[in-house]
Amino acid sequence: MTEPMITCPKCQTDIKLTESLAAPMIESARREYERRLAQKDADIARRELLLRKQEEALSKEKEAIDNQVAEKLRQERARIAAEESRKAKLALTTDLEQKTREIASLQEILKQRDGKLAEAQKTQAEVMKKQRELDDAKREFDLTVEKRIQEGLAAVREQAHKEAGEQLKLKVLEKEHTIAAMQKQIEELKRKAEQGSQQLQGEVQALEIEALLSAKFSHDIIEPVPKGEHGGDVLHRVTSIPGQCCGTILWESKRTKNWSDGWLSKLREDQRAAKAEIAVIVSQTLPKGVETFELIDGVWVTHPRAALPVAVTLRHTLIEVASARQATDGQQTKMEMVYQYLTGPRFRQRVQAIVEAFSSMQEDLDKEKKVITKQWAKREEQIDRVMQATVGMYGDLQGIAGKTLQEIEGLGLQALESPGNSADEMKL
Template sequence: MSEPTIICPNCKTEIKLTESLAAPLIESTRRDYEKRLAQKDTDIAKKEESLREREAAVSLATQAIDDQVAEKLLLERAKIVSEESKKAKLALQTDIDQKARELAELQDVLTQRDVKLAEAQKAQADLIRQKRELDDAKRELELTVEKRVQDGLSATREQAKKEAEEGLKLKVMEKEQTIASMQTQIEELKRRAEQGSQQLQGEVQELELEALLRGKFPRDTIEPVPKGEFGGDALQRVIGPLGQPCGTILWESKRTKNWSGGWLAKLRDDQRTAKADIAVIVTQTLPKGVESFDLIEGVWVTHSRSMLSVALALRHSLIEVASARQSLEGQQTKTEMVYQYLTGPRFRHRVEAIVEAFSSTKSKRS
């Protein structure tokens, strides 16, 4: 194998590259490469340090972003809690205001009851006083006649007596008739006084019924039943959303310890006389088997605690029936169709569904 050669750059002479000549070159080249390698290691170390610094900066930035997001979440959660608290306070205040209005209405009813009681007591006292005055006047009249007869001369005694009797006879008859009339009134007053609180309670219950209906349905016309015309306590004339009359409900309030089946037939007769579409009895004592309300022999019977729910359902159904009456032409007489519906099972089930929905909503609000 031939030895390697190099060309002299100056004289262009080919020189054999012996070990003695190559050693310095190799050493110089080795040192140069080691120096370059050390420089590479330094550069790589600097790059690694820069990379670590950049990673630390990214970590700090990520942590700052996480902190900002957490802070925003806390602020939004506090805002939501504040808004919901305001809504709850507003709903509570609205409910309190409604209860206050209902309490004021009941207080007005009690005030009216006290006024009626005072008027009845005053009327009784006036009648007793008038009777006493009439008795005194009659006795005074009799004494006056007797005195005039006794004081007259004996010659004219009979004439004087006759004149006195004739002159006072008419007045005596008028007084006696007045006394008899007052006696009848006093007896009637005594009878009413014996009934006492029961009648007053009935009147108060009628007023409460009218007040509740007016408060719940201000658009409708609530009329007390005129005394002596027919039975029942109040007529509710239902007015639709467009101001159109939609039907009439006859209400009767009972406050007794026992239920009477005779009330049903009596109120049906009153319903026909009043030309009402629906008849309702509000009672503290329900028939056996009835928990809160039911349709019995064509008459709705409800406890006072369910009265407004039943009234709402009946009124809503009357408005619907009034709207549907136009489509009944040519099938049967309108009156017959409406009566069959109002006293049939479909109407009853509809009313029950409306009452249940209303009661459920009211329970959730409470």
């Protein structure tokens, strides 16, 4: 390791800085540095002491100033309070004087009004007294007049009551007799109308079945059973294209609210009497468990909407049976096959398919019928209300005017009897 070198500033000679040479210099520099540091610390301590003294002086001065300000503020507040108190007392004194003057003025006005009110009350009392005297006199006068009128009208009123009572009694008896006769006649007409309505509904359905079969099977012979004879409603004689008679279907129409099992036995008897191969009942109400059609005890039962599909199927069956009978020339085997076909599931499935197609068409037709029937019923109800109002008004006027009111055609007893006669004629 090389020793540090220093150069002499005067002779420019390099001098090795050995420890013996550098030690006094380092010591001298250290003492100088410590001296300067101690001097600086002393200066700082003096400055801090001076600052603390200045701060204490400032604190004392601030406290003195605050005390002076507080004292001046207290004095100013006291002065302002005294001034405001003086002003308030002065204003209050002025207001009290003004209020006192106003109260005195109001008391004077009130005194004057009390005097006027006393005079007005006295005048009103006198007026009311005179009014009561006038009212008493008027009531006494009215009572006297009423007594005289009552005395004069008593006899006339009694006589009028007697005459009116006798006339009213006669009119009441006459009305009661007329009402009883009309009620009896109305009940009879209702009974006839109900009987005719049920019979007419059945006849209408039978005619509809006849028209339906005639329109669908133009080659067949559709014959209505004469009215009054036993044997169903319509005889349907099935005829093939060559003109061969294949069999007969006996149709019976029922349009009632309830089903009767007695219809089956009766129609079987009619079937035997008519020598028909098949018997069919067309009914709005079907037996329990039957939705559209069913073979019950040898009789086909069907709803009107399925009547045409059933007719098509039964007619086709009769034609096939006749063809099979003609082809086999009395062979029993094919007859048994046809019988098995008629009583088997294939025949029912075919009929069911036909019924479904026709049922859809029938439902559309029923909807149209319901709409038209609803319109007819609405118009009929409106006409009935108009007729009832007219008849009621005519009855009221007739009760007032008596026999002087001219008879109106269509509103008398003869008009009431005519519907019954018409119904009887229609039934015949």
